[in-house]
Amino acid sequence: MSLISLMGALEIGLIFALVALGVLISFRILNFPDLTADGSFPLGGAVAAIMIAGGQSPWLACAAAMLAGAAAGWVTAWLNVRLNILQLLASILVMIALYSINLRVMGAPNVALIGSPTVFSPLIGEVSERAMWVQPGVLAAIVVAAKLLLDAYFASQSGLAMRATGANPRMARAQGISTNRAILTGMALSNALIALGGALYVQTQGGADISMGVGTIVVGLAAVIIGETLIPSRSLWVITLATVLGAILYRLFIALALSADFIGLQAQDLNLVTAVLVGLALVLPTLKAKLRKTVKGNPA
């Protein structure tokens, strides 16, 4: 694998680390199976692309993308807590609706950003070779900041209330926590992070495309599962770290699998490789436990 493709994989991995942190909040902390991601990731991308193309600051575009994502997550949560629509179904409804909304936002199936300023361009300047280092560098800084902010939030009174809401809602209510509000806030936070991922994605890929969201949730979930399989822990700052590493490792695996000529895999095999990888990560803990049992049973 060349250095360029390695750095490319790292770059995408870091972007999906943001998505994975969002998925961690919905699936693991709130216990809310949420597929909104497939719509909120391209929503973030669409909002950012159209704003940058319209001459706005790329950072402002990222902020607006996060707000849009937060709104999407909030609507999913609202459908669930206020209208009692099943969690999965509520998120599918929002995901489908977002497809139309994204087309409306972009005004076309795709928006090109070639030559437009991005959050990376001030550091790249005129030397386009620098992009290989600058883009992963800036993304790493954003991901680290997001991880640390999340850690701090989940150690706060409000963050602890959110964790209790996901783990034991009845107990949370008995302690005076409005579980509905915690779910609304958490889902907004989750999808804001995912939309930020989308906003940064379009800036590294040179444009937004209506189909860019397909499979986002699977990749995010894959990262979470790989992370918790490799570094099992109950401590929250370790879990967020594992999630970030899971996302990066996932992209590196994929890049490795697709670039190794002797395996004969090609770019179109991406989804198959993903499925196999997630499957492996899911059975690994069971296999490990079985192995340990066998070893214990027959002390050799």
Place this chain on the structure above:
Amino acid sequence: MMHAKGLLKTFNPGTPIENRVLRGLDLHIETGQFVTVIGSNGAGKSTFLNAISGDLLVDSGSLHLDGQDVTRQNAWQRAGLVARVFQDPMAGTCEALTIEENLALAWQRGERRGLGRAVKAELRELFREKLSILKLGLENRLTDRIGLLSGGQRQAVSLLMASLKPSRMLLLDEHTAALDPKTAAFVLELTDQVVAEGKLTTLMVTHSMRQALDHGDRTVMLHQGRVVLDVSGEERARMDVPDLLAMFERTRGEAITDDALLLG
């Protein structure tokens, strides 16, 4: 002070499995009183407790806590007034959180939760001090997950959590039913201690007539969603389990067939 008047609650109304659980329940509890509640299965004990905590909203009737009308408030809105220990040790605590995080949740019961750190150093000191009262060595395990604790330990922590902040009403929902006899005795002793220290207005549901008479200062019996027996003071002090049984049978004009009540 708690004042419940004409509480009505029907599950699945208008269907073949309609169940009228509360049928005009009246009960007044003075501030500082410790009331034990008995009754056979389906008498409405748990429903009554859930109605006070706000887990269930009653169909009609009114409920006042310290003069405040809470009839239409849901559980999290009245949490500042009501503290609770559940029957299931798993229900009252958050398994995935640490002991200190669980206590921190209870420390802010019914209060606004902001972005400040949930577990601060001075709070940790207070938790350590409170936990040492339990004599379970938990004061040295603040950062252990609560899921690592036994059922009895968790129930003791639940009790501590319920008494961490002042409440107008402490609800104990058969909180020793899931424990072995020795642990149950320990938790009950702790209950008496906590209630006496805080002079807490308490409602304890129990399945055991023995417990109902040995603890607290007033005993009420529920039957078919109503209070059918209410004893306190001298009369109660002279009572024993067979007397209670006899009174119950006389009141209802029928024999008790629920073994659980007799065996408790």
